Amino acid sequence: MPPVNIAVAGAGVIGRAHIAVIAQSSQCRLSAIADPSEAAQALAQTHGVPWFATLDQLLTTASPDGVILATPNALHVPQALQCIAAGVPVLVEKPIAHTVADAQKLVQATQAHQAKVLIGHHRAHSPIMREAKAVIDDGRLGQLVSVVGSAMFYKPDDYFTQAPWRREAGGGPILINLIHEIHNLRMLCGEIAQVQAMTSNAVRGFAVEDTASITFRFASGVLASFMLSDTAASARSWEQTSQENKAYASYDDEDCYVIAGTMGSLSVPTMRLKTYAKAEDRSWFKPYDISTVALQREDPLRLQMDHFIRVIQGLDAPLVSAHDGLQNLRVVEAIAQAAASQQTVRLSEA
Ligand SMILES: NC(=O)c1ccc[n+]([C@@H]2O[C@H](COP(=O)([O-])OP(=O)(O)OC[C@H]3O[C@@H](n4cnc5c(N)ncnc54)[C@H](O)[C@@H]3O)[C@@H](O)[C@H]2O)c1
Known part of the structure; x- marks a missing residue:
């Protein structure tokens, strides 16, 4: 061809x-x-x-x-x-x-x-996400219960002096960074039905938030708790753990998500899996079977391009559709609204 x-x-x-x-x-x-x-x-x-x-x-x-x-x-x-x-x-x-x-x-x-419209949430093409989703879909975690997620990192101080709009409302991590996480969470756990959020600007003191604590309820009933901060000197972010963008410092012993079900849990992206072999073994007094899910690391931007070519050729439907892009944006806006109003915000489909 x-x-x-x-x-x-x-x-x-x-x-x-x-x-x-x-x-x-x-x-x-x-x-x-x-x-x-x-x-x-x-x-x-x-x-x-x-x-x-x-x-x-x-x-x-x-x-x-x-x-x-x-x-x-x-x-x-x-x-x-x-x-x-x-x-x-x-x-x-x-x-x-x-x-x-x-x-x-x-x-x-x-x-x-x-x-043919593909939205550039390139992490959707990451082998980490593919394998994590496969573990969930094949039932190894049992029925999903909860997710603990984080995107905690330290943006250098000159990031805010170079572009002063980043200190103002709309320039913070909720609108700039969180949308990638939302797509990941939706990919893993399905549609988000409700959100609550609390924000703080106590450290940097800008008009915009530097830290947010967010709670999600998924349509399935799964609950997720997510900590977002651009001023927390922590490696617990996708950027610093996935090893996919060499521009970031990288830590292969840290995770950014822990996904837990009724049979076990998966830490992402170390891919450490802790599961009970049989339903009757389940007890916090008993040890888990411990393993690591094999992962072939590849650049998701490159995989996204391969997929876009297949979309152009009519061989694939877009993995991240315009509807996905809309839902991701809706969730981000709902979080901003929840933080501002201190109310639970419900999301509608469509
Ligand atoms: N997928 C990711 O991880 C990721 C990373 C960075 C940025 N982005 C997104 O990509 C977009 C661009 O971000 P960026 O950081 O590269 O911004 P940028 O400012 O570096 O680049 C934008 C470019 O668009 C050009 N431009 C402006 N008006 C134009 C027009 N009318 N027609 C054609 N080109 C025009 C500018 O000259 C500039 O070169 C944003 O939507 C951003 O959210 C995504």
């Missing part, structure tokens, strides 16, 4: 990461870049591909097989709608949109046009 032509709109931090993955792939090639910046124009020259100041020009001139949208959040939906109108499959970076109302527009257009 000839390589699939993929164009990238938005050649900033994550756009360049996608371009690097495309450059390593034998199944696809970079066909064009759309980004008004001079840096992007220079990058297009380096890769020997056409450069366009706008996505509109790219779509009418370059006829790509697929487009990756790695542009600022507010552009995701209008640009995805342009791709749908042009009949071009699109990978939209997370979050799907900057508002739920905008995300709903994209979900409706995706359904109306039977469009």
